[in-house]
Amino acid sequence: ATPTALMVGTGRAAKLGVLIKNGEALEAVNGIKTVVFDKTGTITVGKPQVTDVVGAKDTLAVAAALEDASEHPLALAIVQKAREAGLPVEPVTDFNNVAGEGVTARLAGQVIRVGSARLMAGLAYPAELQARERALQDEAKTVVLVARGDAVIGLLAIQDVPKPSSKHAIEELKARGLKTVMLTGDNQRVAQAIGDQVGIDQVIAGVLPNEKADHVRALEQGGPVAFVGDGINDAPALTSATVGIAMGSGTDVAIESGSIVLVQNDLNGVVRALDMSQKTFNRIK
Numbered sequence: 001a002t003p004t005a006l007m008v009g010t011g012r013a014a015k016l017g018v019l020i021k022n023g024e025a026l027e028a029v030n031g032i033k034t035v036v037f038d039k040t041g042t043i044t045v046g047k048p049q050v051t052d053v054v055g056a057k058d059t060l061a062v063a064a065a066l067e068d069a070s071e072h073p074l075a076l077a078i079v080q081k082a083r084e085a086g087l088p089v090e091p092v093t094d095f096n097n098v099a100g101e102g103v104t105a106r107l108a109g110q111v112i113r114v115g116s117a118r119l120m121a122g123l124a125y126p127a128e129l130q131a132r133e134r135a136l137q138d139e140a141k142t143v144v145l146v147a148r149g150d151a152v153i154g155l156l157a158i159q160d161v162p163k164p165s166s167k168h169a170i171e172e173l174k175a176r177g178l179k180t181v182m183l184t185g186d187n188q189r190v191a192q193a194i195g196d197q198v199g200i201d202q203v204i205a206g207v208l209p210n211e212k213a214d215h216v217r218a219l220e221q222g223g224p225v226a227f228v229g230d231g232i233n234d235a236p237a238l239t240s241a242t243v244g245i246a247m248g249s250g251t252d253v254a255i256e257s258g259s260i261v262l263v264q265n266d267l268n269g270v271v272r273a274l275d276m277s278q279k280t281f282n283r284i285k
């Protein structure tokens with residue numbers, strides 16, 4: 001394409017809310033074979049809400065005490081729920097953030113853990129709570145476990161729904177012959193349930209933050225990959241992918257790492273980028 005065609009293409013894309021930082025990015029989109037999506041905040045709205053509290057009656061209060069020190073979207077949902085319930089947020093000591101798993105701290109002298117099953121390895125975990133965990137996960141809810149000392153005492157179910165536009169955009173990408181993949185740190189059952197709701201081809205779950213870029217590189221064995229994400233965790237994957245696409249609502253580091261930014265924060269922007277790239281590079285030789 002001529003420099004003029006590139007300017008026309010990026011200019012038209014910008015009018016549609018698709019900011020393309022350079023001509024190489026516009027060209028690279030044309031050859032994409034696979035589109036990989038982060039889940040939270042990319043496919044889903046990213047405003048999780050606590051829907052269920054199960055187990056010991058201080059489960060919510062204990063969880064909120066620890067999560068008050070975290071900025072994770074799940075933590076914000078838990079603290080908000082505790083406030084709504086009028087619960088006091090008790091101070092903790094020895095706070096520790098375990099990336100991709102949860103948080104730990106001391107509360108009234110006891111060790112508390114709040115997070116995924118991975119964080120609870122080696123602890124007693126009553127079968128009844130385990131059964132509730134699986135049932136809630138199959139409803140596409142993320143389950144946060146709460147342990148005091150050496151036993152799991154309760155759990156919280158947190159729901160984050162797909163953006164209304166996600167399903168249609170994924171259908172459009174599939175209709176153009178692209179493979180769609182979800183890459184998330186969340187549990188397999190929850191990820192699969194959300195993936196089914198939006199019709200994604202493949203779900204890769206339980207991925208630790210530092211592993212996302214490795215998965216993108218592995219998928220690149222099958223051809224050029226676009227990675228679409230919004231979080232701090234997504235920055236390495238955004239730079240590793242053939243094309244990194246950031247949500248405009250994302251963190252600063254995600255927006256800096258992407259070569260394309262979607263102002264409207266929905267996945268239709270990926271379809272628009274693809275169509276604009278095809279128009280620019282197929283029409284003008």
Ligand code: ADP
Binds near residue numbers: 143233
């Ligand atoms: P994602 O890839 O969906 O953005 P993360 O890598 O941030 O997910 O987190 C993966 C999983 O780790 C979460 O689904 C949750 O189970 C657990 N987790 C992480 N941080 C927290 C926290 N502050 N409180 C509770 N659970 C957490």
Ligand code: MG
Binds near residue numbers: 039040041229
């Ligand atoms: Mg995210």
